[in-house]
Amino acid sequence: MPSVKNRGGIGDDLLRLEDDRLLKGQGRFVGDMRVPHVLELAVLRSLHAHAEIVSIEDRGASALPGVVHVVTGAQLQEEAPGLFALGQPPLVAGETLYVGQGVAAALAEDRYVAEDALEKLFVRYRRLPVLSDVERIVEESGEAAVTLGDSVIGFGEVEPLFAAADIVLEERLAIGRATAQPLEGRAILAMPEGEGLLVYAATQGPHGLRQGLAKALSLAPELVRVVAQDVGGGFGVKNGVYPDDILVAYLALKLQRPVRFQEDRREHFLSTVHSRAQVHRIRVAARRDGTLLAVDDDILLDAGAYQARVGYGRTTAVTIPGPYHLSAYRCRIRDVHTHKVPVGPYRGAGRPEGNFVMERMLDALSRRLGIDRAEIRRRNLIEPHEMPYDTRIPDRNGNGVIVYDSGDYPLALETALKAADIETWRERQKAPLPDGRRIGVGIAMFTEDTGVAPFEMGVVDLLEDGRIRIASGSPAQGQGHETTFTQIACSALSQTPGQIVYADTDTALVPAGIGTFGSRATVMAGSAVHLACKKLEDMVLTEAGAILGEAKERLSLSPGRVDAPQGGLQLRDLAASIEAKGEHLRAEAVFRPEQPTYADGCHIAMVAVDPLTGSVEILKYIIVDDCGNVISPRLVDGQIQGGLAFGVAAALLEELVYDNQGQLLTGSFMDYPLPTALDVPAAEIHHLCSPSPRNPLGVKGVGEGGTVPALAAIAGAVEDALLPIGGGMARQLPLTPERVVRLASANERQ
């Protein structure tokens, strides 16, 4: 059994505080809520990727017993044109732009009946030409190709370095379109309250959802209250405002009844944002000794039908240089418009793709120059004495440059190599296994911007019973914020977990917030909670000082108490006396750092590859991770191991395949394979600790570090296994069995 300490402060190995209700089946997910007279929404979704809606006939839908309301896009536009003013419309009125876009909706007290109604709507489409393949689009249209974004970032002059370099490598590398698939789909419940709405949503960003709904409905933001309770996974896609969210909120207001939408799995495939979907043309210039000089990349991102809410292509671009010295860098990113589901961030949000191409090019350089994969990285790493390191890369907002805060990249590499016992594996891989499989070793290093801007807020209250309630703008979707933030509060206020009450993120309690994504919650909201706790401590000691007749400097907190040189005071007595005065102690704090923190690490994968069947087994997986100070050790390891599953999936399994008419061919779990217990190895996790100087806790984010380098490490290992038998370079993910078999027999000449 694992040993457990239950003191509860920062760094203690606390068991999770949120588990009990989830283990007993008493979770409070949106779909679990019992709401009298709630209407369930069902959405009719376009069958065609690009088509004009000629007409929608109601052939008995509205007349079905139990159906309360039916609305088409055209009707909605006529009655509420304001809903159509922003980005993607709640329902299509004219042209559908992807398969799965909503064209009509029905409401009934029973979802079965609402879906019955959709079957009685007859839609006449006129099909239009479909844009599907980004490379073909750019090949045919060149600079005239329709893009939803086109930008160039970099520093220095790349061309002179390419002209003078000993070695120039150029490759086409691609990462398939993927989808997050949290097991709970999107879910939202809107209930009329006064002139506004009370909204329960499976969301990563309640405040952004409030803003979006208020804007769409022309309501004052304070009339929309959004609460995030238990959320069944997010991974980046449950953020922002979806068309269905606007529809739910609008219909709840219009009908003055609670309305709920629960996305089913098919809808998740067809209407929740996709991700990755990048093709890179990347060039690297280097010296003969392996020193990197310059990188020049041209990214085509299959952006889908609408502008991404968050353009993660730029995140890819700023991730590419990673932990390595470069003299010049240039990267162009084009978000190419296609008739597919729009894209958005998904576990890593562009970083895994950037890491993949850079690490693959280092492996290519290693092969070309005959320099070991570890050695070629060693020769280019930024050294700890260079910290803080000015990368010269413009930051994502274009306001400044990226400066790495801390880290020891060479130590991360050497620690991983030692843990992997790499020499033994090099020996083992000289001969095939008895069953004919070949062993390969892959190495990938990473840096990751974590704790992204702009701010987060913590709100801390002394409750009437003397306990302390903590809240922030960053809700959890499984990360365990109740536990982690409680530990932060315990340390800040010298309390034990039983003294702390964790509140769900609720826009009525926390005035402003951003949300949980980009490995930011502990860095941003954790720091905000810490700062608010410190403010509350000062307020509590001041009040206690007045009662005890002591200077507050002579007082201190202990669990449930204010201690004084002589005697002291129970927190509950203090709270009661404050409440008796008709007052209440609440502290709010905003944490707004200048720059993100930069986590780093190294992954090493050892795999066995069957060249005949293309199957890949991960035999051993080493992770060295530096996320600065660790608040909740087992939760951090849980994030890393969970993150690895997404890396395994991107490297070997998951790909959304569309045909040239924009029809999704892999629209269920039967043909879009998610990793199972048989696919994900147990990572051997090692920690380094370079505290960040950019927040009061010294923490860096850890939500995505398990994913980011795993694509490159696994792909590198598969390629390494096949090299002795004439295998080629692993250029395209995922490495499905078919692609691995082709790779094994590529017979590439170097």
Add this chain to the structure above:
Amino acid sequence: MQAEDRIRINLTVNGSSVSQQVEARRTLADFLRYDLGLTGTHTGCEQGACGACTVLLDGVAVRSCLIFASQLDGAAVETVEGLANESLHPLQEAFHRHHALQCGYCTPGFLMAAKELLTVNPDPSETEIRQALSGQICRCTGYENIVQAVREAADTLHGAKGRDA
């Protein structure tokens, strides 16, 4: 839907007798969640592929999204709500101790599938656990802690007769 289109079923759910009229097309998952208010059983795909909705039907793990409630006259159904009594079931306890859940949405399905496994095979190896749970999808944990939790629960449930001790 008229009353005559409904079918009366008598069954036990977590040991309690239930007698209800259900629509022929109502899935067991929706019957449990919406008719009985047992919302611990979650649906993840409603296509029988993810295992989130796993319950025990006469002791056998089934996908409650693929079974109609109307088929269940005389059946005994066990759901996650029936696992704990005064204290947590050893599987629930082990999941807690090993941090084997994150968002918790898939957890009820895993618990029920693991319960069946430990009934059929009280002393499973790690490989057997991974195989037995390979029909259950968890997006958060990366599975390792779930496997360790099930292994520990096997020891707790069946004494210290672990295979290699």
